[in-house]
Amino acid sequence: MCGRFALYSPYPSLCKALRLPLEPRELAPRYNVAPGTWITVVRHPSDEAPLVMDEVWWGFRPHWARATAPEPINATVEKVASSNYFRGAFAHHRCLVPADGWYEWQPLDGGKQPHFLCRQDREPLWLAGIWSERPDGRPGCAILTEPARGVARAIHPRMPLVLDAESLAPWLDPRLTDRETLRRVVHHLDPERLTHWPVSPRVNRPTQDDAALVSPAAS
Structure with missing residues (x-):
């Protein structure tokens, strides 16, 4: 799954990677992004709207769902195109979630050890997501997950679906709605380009948010 990540790359470098026009804006670095918060995504707010980098709620509940409906933070690649809950967003409301890395917990005797997973070259990752207008009118999103690959x-x-550079534009293209077409043109990042290391269990607490969280844990 993907339940916690970090984003600390500066806004201009993220815009440059997607060839977005720069705006007078700054992103505060976040080293412990948790569900149920506003997160930065790249999306088309509508089919005709230009691509933007803005904020959506990390928690997916379509506008037609009841108030008691689930609010998942992840959607599996195996079901996202066929599930009644997700398939409309998969066809029409895809987004990218920029991240410098994500956290995962490795089961060990007596507990779990958190790890930070990122690119070996430390370039930002682009996580595939879907979004929908929620019943309260705010946009909300879920991050897609797939079976873990490589070192993960x-x-x-499981791990988030991390896209390679050539897949970013087609993933965001609102004209591409067919599942099989998307499968042909969208690919995950080569897992051999990923690395990881154990980090402090302080990351378990969402209130902790500082650069030391992504540093290797003391042995």
């Missing part, structure tokens, strides 16, 4: 398999059986 040693930590957890």
Whole structure:
């Protein structure tokens, strides 16, 4: 799954990677982004609207759902295109969630050890997501997950769907709605480009948010 991540790359570098026009804006670095908070995404607010980088709520509940409906933070690649809950957003409301890395917890005797997973070159990651207008009128999103690949398999059986550079534009293209077409043109980042290391259990507490959280834990 993907239940916690970090984003501390500066806004201009994220815009440059997607060829977005720069705006007079700054992003505060976040080292412990938790569900149920506003997170930065890249999306088309509507089919005709230009691409923007803005904020959505991390928690997916479509506008037609009841107030008691689930509010998942993840959607699996196996079901996102066919589930009644997700398929409309998968076809029409896809987004990218920028991250410098994500956290995962490795089961150990007597507890779990958190790890930070990121690119070996420390470039930002682009996580595939879907969004929908929620019943309260605010946009909310879920991050897609897939079976873990490469080094991530040693930590957890699942991981976020991390896209390669060539897949970013087609993933965001509102004209692409067919599931099979998307499968052909959208690909995950080569898992051999990922690395990880154990970090402090302080990350378990969402109130903790500082750069030391992504540093290797003291042995």
